[in-house]
Amino acid sequence: MPKQAGRPSGRPTLTRDRVLDAGVAMADAEGIGTLSMRRLGKELGVEGMALYNHVKNKDDLFEGMLDRVAAEIDLPATGHADAPSVGADAPSAGAAVPGTGSAPAAQSRADPAAPRVDWRSRARWRAVSAHATFMRHPWSAALWTSSVGVGPARMRYLDTALRDLREAGFADGLLDLAFHTVENHIVGHAMQELGFSLAPGEMEAMGAELLRSFPVEEYPFLAEHIRYHVEETGDDAFEFGLDLILDGLERLRVTGG
């Protein structure tokens, strides 16, 4: 008994939003490699071809999914709202972290003539949030660096990142270098970590199997590295590198590059 063809009755069951949401959910659950139009359609109770009424093609689907994820990145002081930068009592810009719970300490809008807002904690906030978002959607980092189109959420992310650097006083050349260095770290760390993604507790078995499967005496430092990572999660690696980069950039900023 084949399904009835033609437009179904009732309020439209399928929308672009529902397609993108289901796409994100499916990619989160099973990875993006096994996501196919037919399987995504089935998840939505529809044939695969029905999706093409709401999505140009698979690349367009990916672009929409990625922009949905990009919209999850927490941007400090989005637009002209209040700046969530840490106040005057901000410590050595070490720990600006987009939290799960409370909003960061808001301060009234910065006077344009006043000393520039704390670019470092703003950049740190954004980077940590982007990193968390990539970890929440492990397929998204690879898409980010692919050549799928750039949607509005990604544009907003890039624009505010660049604006913060500009308003912090970075001049043309240094601004570009600073921007790319931070972005490289975010993307690089995400891709490296996700390449070795494994369920919690899986590391012991993985490490043991690795050490059994290769000539340990030929690569002793690599073996030591693997043994190290069996015990140490390396959760702090992202923020370590981030702070290293931000510290270096701040040094260059005050000396004029």
Next chain:
Amino acid sequence: MPKQAGRPSGRPTLTRDRVLDAGVAMADAEGIGTLSMRRLGKELGVEGMALYNHVKNKDDLFEGMLDRVAAEIDLPATGHADAPSVGADAPSAGAAVPGTGSAPAAQSRADPAAPRVDWRSRARWRAVSAHATFMRHPWSAALWTSSVGVGPARMRYLDTALRDLREAGFADGLLDLAFHTVENHIVGHAMQELGFSLAPGEMEAMGAELLRSFPVEEYPFLAEHIRYHVEETGDDAFEFGLDLILDGLERLRVTGG
């Protein structure tokens, strides 16, 4: 007229090496996305299934191709006599763009066989060579971060990188953080740059089309960034970030982390 089945006469025409070489060549020429077993077979004058006598499956093919590329990375320790194949831009040991002022000891020696203690120029050499290799084989960076198996050339690369850091005096925790920060930069920069890969001279058209296709007044800093990159190649971005990181690591090394 079907080809004759069965093993062909003459010395074996197909070997694993020939398959991997052809795979690398095809991926270099047309990208890895359009590389299929049947098309690679045709390139070698053979049916697609013939490849399975020399390669377990497509992942094994990719692993072999990636390890061939990894073997191109010039490791200063085990140095072949040559400089990195790019030659002209052999990294100069201490000439960091950032931090030339306060950086301790810009060593004048760029000899790859330099004493072990010069970890910084050795790490720089290796990173620059790895970066050049990724640029020469644009498909390889994505494979590097995927979960294809790690072949011997990659193991050697990782082992010597870790050994250099260890012999430079980095202690456990800092060694791991330093290693990953440098690797993240290499991989992150490669992926970001390759995502926007375009033929030389293509940047003007691309930039103009981008600026036409989005609300410039809504994202003024992004628009400015695009305009900037139409004129500036950004070739120096990799080494800028690399030196920034290496300078910071050296500072932490001497202060004991």
Next chain:
DNA sequence: ACCATAATATTTACAGCGTAAATATCTGGG
């Protein structure tokens, strides 16, 4: 209220994919 048109879903079809299995042929070792 009616009808033309647009929107939405299904169905069918096609070329291509990775690869398992069966078959044919050639090479080297006892």
Next chain:
DNA sequence: CCCAGATATTTACGCTGTAAATATTATGGT
């Protein structure tokens, strides 16, 4: 000399993205 193993082709299966044709329903104009 012959047989076992290596190597190549052929065929086949289920999957992929998506173009084209078809069927049904919702909507806007009169």
